[in-house]
Amino acid sequence: xxxxxxxxxxxxxxxxxxxxxxxxxxxxxxxxxxxxxxxxxxxxxxxxxxxxxxxxxxxxxxxxxxxxxxxxxxxxxxxxxxxxxxxxxxxxxxxxxxxxxxxxxxxxxxxxxxxxxxxxxxxxxxxxxxxxxxxxxxxxxxxxxxxxxxxxxxxxxxxxxxxxxxxxxxxxxxxxxxxxxxxxxxxxxxxxxxxxxxxxxxxxxxxxxxxxxxxxxxxxxxxxxxxxxxxxxxxxxxxxxxxxxxxxxxxxxxxxxxxxxxxxxxxxxxxxxxxxxxxxxxxxxxxxxxxxxxxxxxxxxx
Amino acid sequence: xxxxxxxxxxxxxxxxxxxxxxxxxxxxxxxxxxxxxxxxxxxxxxxxxxxxxxxxxxxxxxxxxxxxxxxxxxxxxxxxxxxxxxxxxxxxxxxxxxxxxxxxxxxxxxxxxxxxxxxxxxxxxxxxxxxxxxxxxxxxxxxxxxxxxxxxxxxxxxxxxxxxxxxxxxxxxx
Numbered sequence: 001x002x003x004x005x006x007x008x009x010x011x012x013x014x015x016x017x018x019x020x021x022x023x024x025x026x027x028x029x030x031x032x033x034x035x036x037x038x039x040x041x042x043x044x045x046x047x048x049x050x051x052x053x054x055x056x057x058x059x060x061x062x063x064x065x066x067x068x069x070x071x072x073x074x075x076x077x078x079x080x081x082x083x084x085x086x087x088x089x090x091x092x093x094x095x096x097x098x099x100x101x102x103x104x105x106x107x108x109x110x111x112x113x114x115x116x117x118x119x120x121x122x123x124x125x126x127x128x129x130x131x132x133x134x135x136x137x138x139x140x141x142x143x144x145x146x147x148x149x150x151x152x153x154x155x156x157x158x159x160x161x162x163x164x165x166x167x168x169x170x171x172x173x174x175x176x177x178x179x180x181x182x183x184x185x186x187x188x189x190x191x192x193x194x195x196x197x198x199x200x201x202x203x204x205x206x207x208x209x210x211x212x213x214x215x216x217x218x219x220x221x222x223x224x225x226x227x228x229x230x231x232x233x234x235x236x237x238x239x240x241x242x243x244x245x246x247x248x249x250x251x252x253x254x255x256x257x258x259x260x261x262x263x264x265x266x267x268x269x270x271x272x273x274x275x276x277x278x279x280x281x282x283x284x285x286x287x288x289x290x291x292x293x294x295x296x297x298x299x300x301x302x
Numbered sequence: 303x304x305x306x307x308x309x310x311x312x313x314x315x316x317x318x319x320x321x322x323x324x325x326x327x328x329x330x331x332x333x334x335x336x337x338x339x340x341x342x343x344x345x346x347x348x349x350x351x352x353x354x355x356x357x358x359x360x361x362x363x364x365x366x367x368x369x370x371x372x373x374x375x376x377x378x379x380x381x382x383x384x385x386x387x388x389x390x391x392x393x394x395x396x397x398x399x400x401x402x403x404x405x406x407x408x409x410x411x412x413x414x415x416x417x418x419x420x421x422x423x424x425x426x427x428x429x430x431x432x433x434x435x436x437x438x439x440x441x442x443x444x445x446x447x448x449x450x451x452x453x454x455x456x457x458x459x460x461x462x463x464x465x466x467x468x469x470x471x472x473x474x475x476x
Contacts, residue, residue, distance in 0.1 A: 174449060211470050
């Protein structure tokens with residue numbers, strides 16, 4: 001089973017986010033990031049859930065007292081869980097034939113390698129706690145997982161729980177994005193809201209594209225001027241605005257709805273300087289019915 | 303009179319600005335390319351909608367699965383249509399090309415979820431399926447990735463809607 005170990009070691013390397021995520025659920029830290037390094041930064045108080053790995057090697061090469069010592073030295077407060085874990089692990093590890101090529105590694109590191117079966121890959125990637133303590137300075141990219149106090153210590157349920165928590169973290173992010181979702185409790189309703197929001201956004205895009213298409217054939221945008229003026233005026237540091245040149249073209253353009261352009265007129269009123277040197281960029285050609293939009297106008301809008 | 307309200311700083315790398323430029327660029331292309339044909343309003347609005355989605359996907363690039371899916375659809379649309387007319391089937395070289403191009407960042411679906419079901423992880427009634435239909439390119443992802451893609455998609459959609467609203471407002475004044 002060396003191949004399996006090798007593949008597992010690859011997967012557990014730090015920074016291999018995509019592969020890691022694909023195989024196991026990683027609990028993200030409060031801010032961002034999904035890597036194991038982020039997990040390591042969790043303060044010990046947060047990482048209450050660990051599945052201790054050394055207990056797994058009970059039947060093969062190590063006597064149980066040795067194993068029981070190490071868990072106690074690391075997490076003295078969760079000792080009741082350790083014993084239950086010890087009893088469970090031998091059953092699991094019997095099914096795995098682990099040749100553990102690195103005999104020179106310390107007890108704990110070897111046990112972490114044994115731990116890397118695909119089944120326990122998920123459980124190993126849980127909230128970790130002070131890995132450095134357990135791997136005696138060797139930077140082994142394995143995450144030890146310990147079961148939370150008072151909860152099921154089955155590796156499957158731990159994996160399930162971590163996955164659920166990850167999903168909950170993403171749902172929280174989505175709730176902030178979708179307006180009006182923070183009051184709703186429960187995943188189902190929030191999902192409904194999200195679906196409605198996406199549908200409404202898509203419908204809005206369609207509707208706006210219809211309106212734009214109605215307006216569009218009469219208008220040509222002179223992008224070159226905009227881009228050149230943009231770079232120039234950015235250096236000016238927001239000089240004066242220039243109102244848009246509004247030629248008597250409005251009668252030729254069919255306005256699909258009677259929208260009163262309130263915001264823009266309001267802005268123009270605020271700005272007494274309708275004509276600036278930059279107005280030379282604006283061109284109005286009645287024959288071609290083209291109007292160039294002024295850079296600052298666009299900037300204002302945006 | 304109070305001085306006009308000016309934005310304190312404009313970040314040229316912000317999503318909105320990038321979207322705006324790209325969208326305007328696409329609109330211009332639309333106008334120049336097809337001014338002769340198909341100038342009915344419906345076709346034009348459809349093309350504008352395509353331009354909007356294309357600009358969204360282009361700005362985001364290959365970072366996200368949904369943008370990759372949109373870009374692939376658009377780039378192969380002409381070829382697909384041609385093949386459909388001729389052969390009535392989609393040729394596999396296209397698929398290979400797409401997979402090769404997109405495989406750099408895409409997680410291989412085969413090893414991602416050996417045991418999970420795609421359709422119902424929350425235990426909710428068909429919502430995830432609906433979401434997968436809405437968000438492009440989300441069919442090969444587990445629930446977690448789907449939520450990620452949805453969040454990014456919502457963010458980009460909202461920005462695109464804002465840009466389009468501003469454009470419409472600008473145009474309707476002329």
